Amino acid sequence: MRISRRTRHQITAEAVDWFLQFQETAVEEPDREGFSEWLLRSPAHVEEYLQVSSSWYLLNAGTEGASEADALVSAAKAHHENDNVVSLPSRSVRSAPPASVEAGHGHSRRTWWMALAASLVSGAVFITYLNWHSPMIFETEVGKQNSFELQDGSTLFLNTNSRARVTWSAGERHIDLERGEARFAVAKDPSRPFTVTTATATVRVVGTVFNVRAEPRTTQVAVLEGQVEVTVASGAGEGVDETQAATPEGPRASHSPTIERVRLAAGERAAVTQGGIQTNEGPPIESVAAWTQRRLVFRDQPLGEVIREFNRYRTRPLLLDDPDLAALRINGVFDPGDPDSLLTYLGLYETVQVDRRSDGSQRLSRAPQAKHGPNSRTSMVAH
């Protein structure tokens, strides 16, 4: 249950910076949004902020009996020191003033926008060079995201490790999402329906914002604005490979009456397999909406699932084969662009051990010195 010293020191430093920033509200308006994000990183951040606030309060009692201001000032002036602020034998820890923390934050945000802007340009170039009928391929590498403005004014936003084939014709705008995940903001054009296909689903729209995630056997569709119509892909079931045919969830094994066409409105979602459509399946809408802002949101989800989600953004996957550990429930908001954010969070607890292996992969296991096993970490579980 104990938090590693180094991480704790880091979080303390950040908590102090935030706290002092809030003390100086008159000087500079604190970055409330940034603070909220920081606070929600983990329970340890919340704890540390409460501890720092409490220390600040408790210290009042200790300062009352201290010498008069003049005496303190002359003692301070008489004492020549360099950087050694704390005279107790103590590891001198560099403090990151809030300004630099913010700058770092702003910087990453800026880089992200620059990348986005660059990608918009490259997307535009793509389209002008390509012939009207020939398909255009848009791809992202693992860990990367990209946004493309299409010729009709629609936007295609690709998540990590995704590939989309775009074909325009006079009567249809067609995107085949070969793999991965995409967000579409579709420009209205009733004469040319906008269609997204995956291996298992067809999504047809007029003008809306929606999210499609293509997994080998399931497609998850979530509608953020407007309406879409979802159908099971007509070819689905024909090209089934051996592994899929062998699974009990295969189309032929399905007994319940199958839904093959459904209309989804804003806030609704569905999971499409070759066996049919199930509405209200798939990730919560808030996490669907979060990836374009580089945020991964987990609400009481098992660590195994969290790791799988994270691995979509990593070239070297995290390995986890301890079933007890995989069952841990996790709450938190992480940045997939910072692959270590999850590890930092997990590293807070000494019961989780991360081994870096020679091939660069990392394996999560229970730390041998953990006396109580993972069950003792139920404090990480949402109630």
Added chain:
Amino acid sequence: MNQLRNDKEANLLVEGLAQGGGNDLVRFIARRLRSVSDARDLAHEAYVRLLRVKRKDLIRDPQAYLYRIAVNILYEFELKRKADTLGLARCAECQIAEPAYSQPEDDVEALQTRKRIEAVLAGLSPKCRAVFILYRRDGLSYKEIGARIGISTNMVKKYLTQGLRHCREHLAELR
């Protein structure tokens, strides 16, 4: 029924504290944090509740929100503890008499805490100590402190940061 009344009372108390400004809330938290056996439990519960707060609401005043949630949880802990003690007392109309709430012991503890805090402050270098106390106790601004000691406002901020970090870390060790 009883629980409902208790919750209502707790809410009223929290409202009252909140009207007194953040300081009262922090004072309340600071006092309880030492007696709550596992501050981590409190923090985790607060974290989970913060996650449920609508983002926009949270951003309006995250600090106040956190304090308020923490205080609410502390009240709930306290009510639960009271209930537990009552249960224990009932089963032990027998011999286990609940120790009387002892005022002198409280004073001794307060005195000890004060001594510890003074010791922690004594661990700061003279400059850091001066900056810290002038800011915390005497309410001087960065600028005023800098002018008096003859250092830049940036250095004032740096000393303050390091002072608070030092105190936080050492107070935790004493806990």
